[in-house]
Amino acid sequence: MNIDLLMVLGLLFTAVVLFVINKPRMDVVALMILVALPLTGVLTIQETLAGFADPSVILIAALFVIGEGLVRTGIAYRLGDWLVAKAGSSETRLLILLMVAVAGLGSVMSSTGVVAIFIPVVLGVAARLKIAPGRLMMPLAFAGLISGMLTLVATPPNMVVHSELLRAGMPGFSFFSFTPIGLAVLVLGVFYMLATRRWLQRDVDSDTSAPPRLTLADLADSYRLNERERRLQVRADSPLANQALDELQLRSQYGINVIAVERQRQFRTLLLMATGNTQLLPGDVLLVDLASPAIAVLGAYQELGLEALPLRNSYYSVHSHELGLAEVALPPESQLPGKTIQELGLRSRYKLNVVGLRRHGQALEGLLVDEKLTHADTLLVAGSWKQIHHLQSLNRDFLVLSLPAEVDEVAPAARKAPYALLSLAVMVTLMISGLVPNVMAALIGCLLMGAFRCIDMPSAYRSIHWPSLILIVGMLPFALALQKTGGIDLAVNGLVGALGNAGPRVILASLFAVTALIGLFISNTATAVLMAPVAIATAQALGVSPLPFAMTVALAASAAFMTPISSPVNTLVLGPGQYRFGDFVRIGVPFTILAMIVSVVMVPWIFPL
Numbered sequence: 001m002n003i004d005l006l007m008v009l010g011l012l013f014t015a016v017v018l019f020v021i022n023k024p025r026m027d028v029v030a031l032m033i034l035v036a037l038p039l040t041g042v043l044t045i046q047e048t049l050a051g052f053a054d055p056s057v058i059l060i061a062a063l064f065v066i067g068e069g070l071v072r073t074g075i076a077y078r079l080g081d082w083l084v085a086k087a088g089s090s091e092t093r094l095l096i097l098l099m100v101a102v103a104g105l106g107s108v109m110s111s112t113g114v115v116a117i118f119i120p121v122v123l124g125v126a127a128r129l130k131i132a133p134g135r136l137m138m139p140l141a142f143a144g145l146i147s148g149m150l151t152l153v154a155t156p157p158n159m160v161v162h163s164e165l166l167r168a169g170m171p172g173f174s175f176f177s178f179t180p181i182g183l184a185v186l187v188l189g190v191f192y193m194l195a196t197r198r199w200l201q202r203d204v205d206s207d208t209s210a211p212p213r214l215t216l217a218d219l220a221d222s223y224r225l226n227e228r229e230r231r232l233q234v235r236a237d238s239p240l241a242n243q244a245l246d247e248l249q250l251r252s253q254y255g256i257n258v259i260a261v262e263r264q265r266q267f268r269t270l271l272l273m274a275t276g277n278t279q280l281l282p283g284d285v286l287l288v289d290l291a292s293p294a295i296a297v298l299g300a301y302q303e304l305g306l307e308a309l310p311l312r313n314s315y316y317s318v319h320s321h322e323l324g325l326a327e328v329a330l331p332p333e334s335q336l337p338g339k340t341i342q343e344l345g346l347r348s349r350y351k352l353n354v355v356g357l358r359r360h361g362q363a364l365e366g367l368l369v370d371e372k373l374t375h376a377d378t379l380l381v382a383g384s385w386k387q388i389h390h391l392q393s394l395n396r397d398f399l400v401l402s403l404p405a406e407v408d409e410v411a412p413a414a415r416k417a418p419y420a421l422l423s424l425a426v427m428v429t430l431m432i433s434g435l436v437p438n439v440m441a442a443l444i445g446c447l448l449m450g451a452f453r454c455i456d457m458p459s460a461y462r463s464i465h466w467p468s469l470i471l472i473v474g475m476l477p478f479a480l481a482l483q484k485t486g487g488i489d490l491a492v493n494g495l496v497g498a499l500g501n502a503g504p505r506v507i508l509a510s511l512f513a514v515t516a517l518i519g520l521f522i523s524n525t526a527t528a529v530l531m532a533p534v535a536i537a538t539a540q541a542l543g544v545s546p547l548p549f550a551m552t553v554a555l556a557a558s559a560a561f562m563t564p565i566s567s568p569v570n571t572l573v574l575g576p577g578q579y580r581f582g583d584f585v586r587i588g589v590p591f592t593i594l595a596m597i598v599s600v601v602m603v604p605w606i607f608p609l
Helices: 003-021 026-040 045-053 055-072 075-087 091-106 111-129 134-149 156-167 179-199 216-222 250-254 293-297 300-304 346-350 385-392 405-409 414-433 438-451 457-463 466-475 477-484 487-499 504-518 524-542 546-558 568-574 581-606
Strands: 229-234 256-265 268-273 285-290 306-309 323-329 353-359 377-384 399-402
Touching: 003 026, 003 477, 003 487, 026 045, 026 466, 026 477, 045 055, 045 466, 045 477, 055 111, 055 414, 055 438, 055 457, 055 466, 075 091, 075 111, 075 414, 091 111, 091 134, 091 179, 111 134, 111 568, 134 179, 134 546, 134 568, 134 581, 156 524, 156 546, 179 546, 179 581, 216 323, 250 256, 250 300, 256 353, 256 377, 300 306, 323 385, 346 353, 346 385, 377 385, 385 399, 414 438, 438 457, 466 477, 466 568, 477 487, 504 524, 504 546, 504 581, 524 546, 546 581
Parallel strands: none
Antiparallel strands: 229 285, 229 306, 256 268, 256 285, 323 377, 323 399, 353 377
């Protein structure tokens, strides 16, 4: 063992210790490594900093942008809505659906990209169901890693091992050669995460935790909107059809305040914020706020040709990505006290509707348009999130007191959702077909997202999680350093020498364990490059088929469950899940052993020795 290898191993050990104690933070440790490695003389500055130009790093950055485009167009939240709808209030059903969906998508595209896309979805779902994010983030990461065991193109190590087999004159693997084993590991993973999720919740001191933010439901309850919300459909024979709201005077004459209009357009429903110029069409569904619940039984519906539709949930919750609420006060210098709600002209000036009034902390039972305002009043306004944000800038007459938590889930480019799906489809198709490298496919997807205005440049730059990229870049040089100093060769030669006379299954288990351990410190692709020739040569020396040995190395390269730096997938969920280094060790090591047992049992059965 030479002095250069000792220095590299010393740096590696120091980095792992700092990762374990989490002081300083991991991206700072990565920067320290980038400074220290050139000082050892083992690597040049160019070799140390080559990670900044590594295709995998650029790919991850591009996939963050793709994920942000799906968030800004509302697709990510719609997927979250689907998960919530299918799971109901069952966290168990949610976890199963999440892992199956992520593993399925990851089997045909980058697992890192899938996890990056699902992180905001999972955070949103966890907030809605009041589940600690940590109970879902690690299952998300594990499903992303297991997806690499499902198909030939799921992850680069599979292709590396396949290419090595072809180079050795072997037939290689088919597209679905991995699938039976991957499905078994996925089923095992689902049951394992269901059993261990209670250990993933980080306890928070209730005395120091921030108070929960108001939600749309909280605001609706405090202003008693639930008593007055209605959905009314315009019948074909309605006298309201083909007329503008300003001409109808529904609020002043009937006490019906139209907030928004649901209008069917081909295969989707458009939500139009009500303004004075909004023209009603037959079939439109009006989301209305009544001045008094008694209006519903006074015959106004029949007279106006409206039909009441069921309203199972508040329409503010149903349309929370587009329709918002905000609590507004009148500052001392405001000129509005003394005016009536009708005289404010919020609908005509700002495209907002006043739907609630609270005086001295008490919500009024009904909303009267001729009620004069005082300095002690607070108003509840409804409209698009864009207009609500505009109201925040008018701080001379209005003071926006609070915005509900749902404002974080706003989809500012919701109408561009079809284009975002098209961009995603193009990227996935290019990745599956192999017409261009994955990084080029992701960059093409980013350019399409920008060309279609699904995302703008400021949002794109903000979407990239730079600490994760710095951590990955800082760890990449260790692969080259270990190769140049002979560390990898030393480990490989020791394995072959120690296990040359052991039984095939023992050697398979040892190959899995060594591959998984090497993968703790270098990328799984580099691990596969190093271990695949060793696996094939070992099989040839024993006079058995190389296929099970090569398959074992490929599966072990994807079994990066043991530390948060074993794979970019784990690194991505480290922050959102509020995990520590030890959480991955505690949960990941036992599952890696289980995956090894499944592989050692099934691989020789599917690929006879």
